[in-house]
Amino acid sequence: MSDIVRFEVIDRVGVITLNRPDKLNALDDAMHPALDEAWVAAHTDPSARAIVLTGAGRGFCAGADLTRLDRFAASRGSDFDLPAPGVAGAAYRGLGLDPDLATTYTFPLATPKPVIGAINGACIGIAFAIAMTCDVRFASTTARFGAAFPQRGIHAEAGIAWLLPRIVGRTLAADLLMSGRVIGADEALRIGMVSRIEEPDALLDAAIGYAREIAINSAPQAVAIIKQQLFDGCTESFGDAARKAHDLLLERFASDDFVEGIASFREKRPPRFADL
Template sequence: MNDIVRFDVSDGVGVITLNRPERLNALDDAMHPALDEAFIAAFRSKEARAIVLTGAGRGFCAGADLTRLDRLAEGRGTNYDVPRPGTLSTAYAGLGLSADTASTYTFPLAMPKPVIGAINGPCVGVGFVLAAACDVRFASTTAKFGAAFPQRGLPAEAGLAWLLPRLVGRNFASDLLMSGRMLGAEEALRIGLVSRIEEPDALLNAAIAYAHDIAANSAPQAVRLIKQQLFDGADESFGDAARTAHDLLIERLGSDDFVEGIASFREKRPPRFADL
């Protein structure tokens, strides 16, 4: 595993750490393939049933590194190297994932496991996209969020204009995306962008503990289905979502996981669910 993005697994939880603390974990050209590699390792890991995504040092991800932005500006975008959604990069080929979501910036959406963002500091630009793509976000008291795209003359990147209204509503999403302003952890909690705020030295442990609870007590296959329901339901009618839920329920009532879930509850013991 590349040192600029680490992947570590312990007790059912995988932790992906962006590791350029001297640059607030800004993504340069070398960091993109390293992040792809870490996401793939997390996807393939049999031990990791839940994933935490965080940054080393005092930042989560300060967006694209200026060296990368300079290169793109010099080429006026002709050298932009992120595949168009719908086209899988070679890194993600063969994993059986949707080409719409399996990309460097939005892979948490494609991951069949829950991804918890531990936002430990500045979270800007494509870093904001990474955080928004997580299933749940915890923030430290020092976290700051900002889209920054309009200040660079750019639109909201990588589907953020679709994701953000579904997290915080159209009004707040319009405010944040069009102004590009920074908001702190307290405001992020108030508008529903994050679920919890922790002191900086407690954040990662809190996120890992939450992830471990899911890993230990929730059936991985059920979590995968729920995650897909949440994503698909954003554009479905209630009736369509309810019919899908009914069909999935009938299917899962015949599963070994359902039998195990009832047995473990009755016997007051940890469940032994099947892997993905």
């Protein structure tokens, strides 16, 4: 695996680190396939029950590298090299995932594993979109979030105009996307964009510790179902969601995980849940 995107498993947690700290981890041409490879590694590694995404150094990701944007501007976008949603990229073929979601920028929505974003600094442009696809986001006190799309003459990318209103509400989403203004960690916490703020030196450990608690104490199959319920609930009626939850409950009652969950609780021991 390329060193510009690192992947390692720490105590049942797959940690993906964007690793161009001298460029605030801006996504250049080489980082895209490297991130694809890391997403697939985290998704397919059975020892990783949860995933943490972070950046090396003092930035999470400053968005697209300017050399990449310069190339697109010079060619008027004719050499844009990423497949459209619905067209599975080479890295994701054969995984059985939704091709609308299994992309470089939206893979956290595609994998059934929980993905926690550890936003340790600048999170701008397409990185802002990637961060919003994570299931949970922690931020350091130095984190800064900004869409930046309209300042570059483009619209909201990668489905962020669909996703962000479901995180912070339509009015705040319109504010952030149309103005492109940069907000800090305190405002991000206040509007519900992040769940927790940590000091920079404590952020990654906090995110890994949180992910580990899910990996150790929550049944992976149940977590995967919950993640799908949350996504489906964005577009389905309450009645449909309730009926689906009822049918799923009957299935889970018949599962070994349910028996194990009750037994481990009664016996006051860690559960031994099945992997995905």
